[in-house]
Amino acid sequence: MINGxxxxxxYVLDQDVALDFYVGKLGFVVTTDVDMGFMRWLTIATxxxxxxxxxxxxxxxxxxxxxxxxxxxxxxxxxALGATILSTDDCRATYADLAAKGVEFTQEPxxxxxxxxxxxxxxxxxxxxxxxxxxxxxxxxxxxxxxAPDDSEGSDT
Amino acid sequence: MFTPREDENRRLLxxxxxxxxxxxxxxxxxxxxxxxxxxxxxxxxxFRDVFGETPHRYLQRRRIERACALLRHTELPVTDVARAVGxxxxxxxxxxxxxxxxxxxxxxxLTAAPTRVPSCFVKDWTRPHANSSSFGxxx
Numbered sequence: 001m002i003n004g005x006x007x008x009x010x011y012v013l014d015q016d017v018a019l020d021f022y023v024g025k026l027g028f029v030v031t032t033d034v035d036m037g038f039m040r041w042l043t044i045a046t047x048x049x050x051x052x053x054x055x056x057x058x059x060x061x062x063x064x065x066x067x068x069x070x071x072x073x074x075x076x077x078x079x080a081l082g083a084t085i086l087s088t089d090d091c092r093a094t095y096a097d098l099a100a101k102g103v104e105f106t107q108e109p110x111x112x113x114x115x116x117x118x119x120x121x122x123x124x125x126x127x128x129x130x131x132x133x134x135x136x137x138x139x140x141x142x143x144x145x146x147x148a149p150d151d152s153e154g155s156d157t
Numbered sequence: 158m159f160t161p162r163e164d165e166n167r168r169l170l171x172x173x174x175x176x177x178x179x180x181x182x183x184x185x186x187x188x189x190x191x192x193x194x195x196x197x198x199x200x201x202x203x204f205r206d207v208f209g210e211t212p213h214r215y216l217q218r219r220r221i222e223r224a225c226a227l228l229r230h231t232e233l234p235v236t237d238v239a240r241a242v243g244x245x246x247x248x249x250x251x252x253x254x255x256x257x258x259x260x261x262x263x264x265x266x267l268t269a270a271p272t273r274v275p276s277c278f279v280k281d282w283t284r285p286h287a288n289s290s291s292f293g294x295x296x
Contacts, residue, residue, distance in 0.1 A: 104174075
């Protein structure tokens with residue numbers, strides 16, 4: 001049976017710029033960096049979880065056509081390609097550290113029933129969240145207001 | 158790294174992120190186009206091309222989405238809700254709300270259970286639809 005997630009890919013528009021960001025600012029480490037000729041296989045991981053890797057993938061031929069790559073790049077830069085959620089021991093401290101490094105935050109740390117989380121973008125437009133898990137607590141009215149669930153508008157899709 | 162168009166996309170996304178983050182602020186086109194580093198007229202056109210609606214309309218939907226949450230899950234009077242999401246005029250709030258949602262803020266007050274997923278996803282997926290009403294014009 002399938003027993004885990006080992007690698008997933010994020011589309012980046014420049015692998016060196018991606019390294020500056022993910023390794024230089026966020027603190028990931030490079031796990032594999034191999035020039036295979038047809039592609040540069042570049043994976044990173046957090047120091048505490050080396051077997052859970054992210055492939056920093058450059059869209060382009062021969063995997064996908066130039067035309068498809070241009071469309072992928074378009075979607076990345078308008079923020080339309082999904083999100084990655086990271087974990088942290090101290091969301092507010094890490095937020096302060098990363099903000100000082102110039103990371104572009106789209107949401108400051110907020111208290112949630114599952115912990116504290118915040119959101120930022122990588123240099124290309126990818127959406128990244130960072131969550132500090134805490135013990136489960138009761139959902140409060142404030143949580144509900146902040147989440148803004150709205151089934152009457154969301155159910156007609 | 159970016160083509161000129163991709164670079165512009167990225168700056169437009171930065172302006173849209175500002176709307177999502179600071180929806181209750183008086184975000185005018187001068188402020189938003191300044192964030193995107195694009196001239197105001199070109200900014201509105203490109204924002205609409207990329208995100209499917211004008212920045213003003215996106216901001217209104219974002220504010221009304223927040224207003225829906227407050228109406229449904231707090232006891233705040235409608236006047237306070239309007240102010241909390243960035244409207245100084247109760248009349249403008251009421252008209253905008255009704256145009257987007259199809260009924261008045263007072264008629265809207267319903268209840269719902271929270272969804273246990275990160276808030277950004279809830280915000281993305283529960284925002285009133287761009288095409289769900291005759292509100293404004295997307296193009």
